Amino acid sequence: MEFDNFDRVVAQYRTRVLRFLLASVGDIDVAESLTQDCFWNAYKSRKTFRGECSVNTWLMRIAVNLVRNHYRSRRIQFWKKAERINSEQIQHWTDQTISPEERAAVKEQVQAVWEAARALSEKQRTVFILRFVEDLDIPEIADSMGLTESTVRVHLSRALHRMRKSLGKRK
């Protein structure tokens, strides 16, 4: 059983869980805190894991629920905090070797996606992030979110439609 050595599970999946949570909440501190919650919840309920899905899917399911709870409990603060990632962290991330003009363009593009993601519904946003940040396929997304594959396709389609509209305006 993979959970015999839980430290190894954390080491193996931590970055992936953190990435999904960061893309979902837009704040590195909140994402880190939720990542710890995710592994704590996983540890507490590790005996209920029957191996019917992959560990990654199981952890994503917990993470999706955490985002849902977080979003519901902090509806007002949620996207206010996400501003930080646009203004500060993207600036730090951008490759320092590229020109200021290119850097500004990258920042603008990333900011545009983040703003477009804000406008999506919670499920559309989660489907979008699992697909385009985590590279999960439709069955894995359905498994992680507890939805049918056709429902995931509908959410993904709507998310892309709205995303295309939002990004198209910026051309």
Place this chain on the structure above:
Amino acid sequence: MSNHLSEDQFEACVLDRAGQLELAHINECPECQAEFEHFRKALSMFRSVVWDLADTQVQSSEVTASSISSPGIPTWRWALVVTAFVVAVMIPILVSQTSPPKPPKPVDQMSPEAVMDRLNQHLARRVPAPMEPMMSLISTEPFAAKPGAVQ
């Protein structure tokens, strides 16, 4: 009717499910090509930023964790040293204090010489036998006659 990609066709391109028709249109129509490239690049940048930020966060927290635990001798080594000290020093002392003294051999099982030796030792004692260990702590030299000393 528009000559550009429909929503479904554009979606198919983004999800790598485009057919020959969509791919041909993307190659021929500069407007759709520009929009598709812009869209794809924006998603790719977004993904890169999120991946990089998460990697950086994990690496920095790993460095912090290792720098907290690395300085000085680890706790388990201290525990090992203390345990070794207890085993090597304290236990023999405790055992010697708690174990009862060996009973002397019955006289009827001893040789006559051994009986005489024990008798001589007994007669030569200046203090009772139980007090003998304490006498080793006291100087055996006779008191020096000091002026004013009580003899």
